[in-house]
Amino acid sequence: MRLRAQCALQRRQLAAHAAEIEHKLSRIDRSVAIARRWIRKPALVVAAVAALTLIGPARALRWVSRGAMWYGVAKRALGAYSVFRSERARLPIDA
Numbered sequence: 001m002r003l004r005a006q007c008a009l010q011r012r013q014l015a016a017h018a019a020e021i022e023h024k025l026s027r028i029d030r031s032v033a034i035a036r037r038w039i040r041k042p043a044l045v046v047a048a049v050a051a052l053t054l055i056g057p058a059r060a061l062r063w064v065s066r067g068a069m070w071y072g073v074a075k076r077a078l079g080a081y082s083v084f085r086s087e088r089a090r091l092p093i094d095a
């Protein structure tokens with residue numbers, strides 16, 4: 001009985017670790033899928049290379065990093081706003 005309980009505990013721990021690994025690998029899967037979609041569109045690849053050549057790699061990297069920063073800020077702000085709205089909807093209306 002004790003051995004069966006130990007096996008059940010190990011199975012749950014293994015399942016938890018597997019779920020964590022799967023979650024981490026799902027990010028890689030999404031990135032690969034995005035890259036494959038881009039590669040299938042040669043006009044988009046050519047336009048990106050032309051833009052990178054005209055803009056310059058350093059400036060393009062700066063723009064991408066700023067865009068990523070503003071994306072994160074906007075995502076957090078919208079998340080906070082949606083929490084605020086949901087909390088506000090729960091409050092009783094005082095008349």
